[in-house]
């Protein structure tokens with residue numbers, strides 16, 4: 176079952192580009208990454224899903240219901256953490272969270288306490304006195320206190336220190352184990368790699384690829400570095416699938432995508448002293464999506 180279904184969703188901000196014909200779906204129980212550089216259209220897509228803004232054309236469904244027509248009932252089941260959080264600074268954290276909880280027909284007090292303990296947040300401080308990271312924690316608790324079935328997070332880790340990010344990711348994994356679906360937007364590739372099952376890559380308002388993280392890594396190149404006993408002509412390794420070939424003395428390096436047996440046969444023809452084969456990280460895989468087309 177698909178929890179989110181987005182079909183040719185388009186939002187124009189007057190003449191400015193927002194998003195153009197975005198389509199993808201998120202299955203129940205997935206942690207789905209939505210990744211792209213600043214200004215690519217992640218927040219616009221998310222705000223449209225939540226009916227905070229309306230699409231110019233196209234449609235989106237959450238829990239099988241149209242996002243615009245059924246916005247109020249859908250929202251009860253969603254936890255949303257916006258990219259930027261703004262509060263009435265004079266309020267105490269606990270008062271703000273109790274106020275947020277009053278929108279749901281549930282007793283959320285126990286969950287608020289649990290989350291505050293887990294994230295190490297003092298509920299009795301004034302929001303005014305909190306650091307940026309602690310304000311972010313208030314937003315996280317606000318998004319999760321009603322135990323939503325779908326969590327939508329827009330660049331959630333900005334402002335959190337590495338230890339707190341780790342705790343936050345553990346919390347998301349725990350929620351996910353209970354069956355909660357998560358849509359996680361980010362421009363930080365490593366965190367998407369750590370957390371998500373699949374990703375949609377967005378660039379300049381369009382989705383350019385939707386893929387499993389594991390497939391993205393499998394179908395990509397490997398990095399080879401070879402140390403030979405005597406210098407070898409660089410052209411010796413110029414096979415189909417070899418790129419970025421480089422040589423210095425007895426060391427040759429290149430990227431290879433193709434049948435590994437072919438490249439191993441070629442390497443076996445020379446006397447090697449050492450060999451390193453490494454996986455590129457997501458950053459390198461995605462780099463070409465990030466580069467602007469001329």
Ligand SMILES: Nc1ncnc2c1ncn2[C@@H]1O[C@H](COP(=O)(O)OP(=O)(O)OP(=O)(O)O)[C@@H](O)[C@H]1O
Nearest residue numbers: 188191192193211212213214215216217218219220
């Ligand atoms: N209210 C608005 N009015 C006009 N243009 C807007 C508005 N909001 C966003 N845009 C434009 O729409 C495009 C997508 O922006 P959006 O904020 O959705 O990107 P994003 O991927 O979330 O990036 P970021 O991480 O920087 O927030 C950008 O070109 C942006 O300038």
